[in-house]
Amino acid sequence: MNIIKKCWNAILEFFFPSNLTCMFCGRDVSSPKICYCQNCAESLPFNLGKRCKICDDVVCGDSEVCDNCKSHHKSFDKAVSPFSYEGSVKALVLKLKNDNAKYLAPQMAALMAERLYAENFDFDLIVPTPLSQKSFNKRSFNQAELLAKELGKIFKLPVDTTSFVKEKETKHQKELGFSDRQKNLQNAFKIKDKVKLLHKKILLVDDVMTTGATANECAKTLKKVADKVYVVTFARNRYGKK
Ligand SMILES: [Zn+2]
Ligand SMILES: [Zn+2]
Incomplete structure (x- = not known):
């Protein structure tokens, strides 16, 4: 500089x-x-209350696992999010993504880290959820990568942004449910460098978890070589909310 x-x-x-x-x-x-x-x-819409022990969505009654995780096996070991994706949290995520508000990333990562410390996850490598080349070119940055790099600084751990990539361009998923998203994402992600991810305990980072299909597909691919895949997102949709 x-x-x-x-x-x-x-x-x-x-x-x-x-x-x-x-x-x-x-x-x-x-x-x-x-x-x-x-x-x-x-x-603020904190992600509080009784939540699924796999995906962190809210659960009702005595169940420890949400309906989505009961009917669809998740390849990640556990996912957490400090916030629910609504109101001012949604506005903040969209600001980071669409208004190029990169200065928000350190504070967002600090709040994600708070939740991770509470969970005591044992991870040794941080990997952002990759964007396809086309999406990257459109935005010129990957918001998940910004958050992953900030988490790397907080936890003093390496961040790998090149060994895991999204090769297949996928259709817009906004209107799709979990199963259709899963089909849409099939074989979209690829491991480029097996050695760097081999036997790693990975923390996969993204800004938002919508149905969990993206995190699931990423984890499925990463687990071909990695030992564990934990997921952290800044916010998540709460399907279990009644
Ligand atoms: Zn305020
Ligand atoms: Zn769940």
């Missing part, structure tokens, strides 16, 4: 300190260690 850019960034940081405002609404927060203000804290 050249000296002018460094000075400019320091000036910006002085007048608009990135770590003293709420990541959701921009209001001031009392400490740089706090990511969101009291107002947002009271209304």
Whole structure:
């Protein structure tokens, strides 16, 4: 970075300190260690309550596993998300993705890390959910990769962005359910470097889990060589919510 850019960034940081405002609404927060203000804290859609021990979706009654996981075997060992994908959390994810708001990634990753520490997952390599070349070209960055790199810094672990790729361009999945998404994603992902992933305990990272079909297909492919695949996303859809 050249000296002018460094000075400019320091000036910006002085007048608009990135770590003293709420990541959701921009209001001031009392400490740089706090990511969101009291107002947002009271209304944020935290992924709380009784949840599926496999995919972290909400479950009703006595069951430990949600209906989706009961009817569709999941190849990942466990998935977690700190938030439900709605309201201000949804707006934040879309901002990162569509408005190129890369500055949000460190705080989003910090909140994902909080949840991971609580779970005590044992992983030794971080891998972002890959985008196809076409999607990457369209956006010019992979939001999952940004989050994975920040998690790598927090956990002081390597982040592999090249050994696992999405080779097949898939149809838009917005309107599809789990089974159709699974069909759509069949053989879409590929391991490029087996040696780097061999016997690894992988943390797969993405911004959102919708039905779990993408994470499942990734895990299915990764598990051809890896020992474990855990999944973390910033937010998830809550199908079990009544
Ligand atoms: Zn706020
Ligand atoms: Zn489940």
